[in-house]
Amino acid sequence: MMATFLSWSIMISQILLALAMACASYRVLWGPRAQDRVLALDTLYVNASILLLTFGIRTGSNLYFDAALIIALLGFVSTAALAKFLMRGEVIE
Amino acid sequence: MSIPVLNVPGWAAGVTAVLLLLGSGLAFTGCLGLLRLSRFYDRMHAPTLGTTLGIGSVLIASMLFFSVLQARPVLHEILIAILMVVTTPITLTLLARAALYRDRSEDDPDVPPMIGKQRMHSLQEGEVFVQEEEQDRGQALLDE
Incomplete structure (x- = not known):
């Protein structure tokens, strides 16, 4: 009974996260300005990290955790670099 | 599942x-x-x-x-x-x-607007004011 509830809620949360990623990718593609695109890309990274964690719960594998950690790290670095680029016009001075 | x-x-x-x-x-x-x-x-x-x-x-x-x-x-x-x-x-x-x-x-x-710019502007105005005051004092000394 509870296992059925869990598997259904995993599926519902994956659908919700996919919709969230669709909203974020709309802002990436048609965001009016560059900072909107960067913000949406950061959100997309976080949502991908959450989605990988739900995949890990679904399959019971530890492998997805490492991928989620790497995506969170890369999201921070890329957003910081893009914000620096928007501020200065170059990343490394 | x-x-x-x-x-x-x-x-x-x-x-x-x-x-x-x-x-x-x-x-x-x-x-x-x-x-x-x-x-x-x-x-x-x-x-x-x-x-x-x-x-x-x-x-x-x-x-x-x-x-x-x-x-x-x-x-x-x-x-x-x-x-x-x-x-x-x-x-x-x-x-x-x-x-x-x-x-x-x-x-x-x-x-x-940027706060730093405003502060610099008012500071410059203040300097101008001080300079004018000093000029007035110098003028007063000259008059005496």
Whole structure:
């Protein structure tokens, strides 16, 4: 009974996260300005990290955790670099 | 559906399911706000719903699920939580400052003007005033 509830809620949360990623990718593609695109890309990274964690719960594998950690790290670095680029016009001075 | 879900006791499965629904619902609400809000500075607030409580509750769900499944404390999800707590304010502050800089350099009337410039301007006016006063005093000395 509870296992059925869990598997259904995993599926519902994956659908919700996919919709969230669709909203974020709309802002990436048609965001009016560059900072909107960067913000949406950061959100997309976080949502991908959450989605990988739900995949890990679904399959019971530890492998997805490492991928989620790497995506969170890369999201921070890329957003910081893009914000620096928007501020200065170059990343490394 | 899948096999590992069946191997956990009922209470852990229920708590994991509720936390998963809460986290993904918050992330979805944040992204809906990113889509619907009108200005960039409003939009910046919305996805933080997913980056704080959203990913936090999914991480707690994952920790609970794997701890019960493997019958040992699995705590390495705390790494992602610490990373998120440390990095999200840094990136959003950098991004907000970059956006503010861009809007100010285009003379957008909606953003407030720079405070440093105002202070420098008033300081220059004050200097001019002091110089005028000194000139008046010098003139008075000359008159005497």
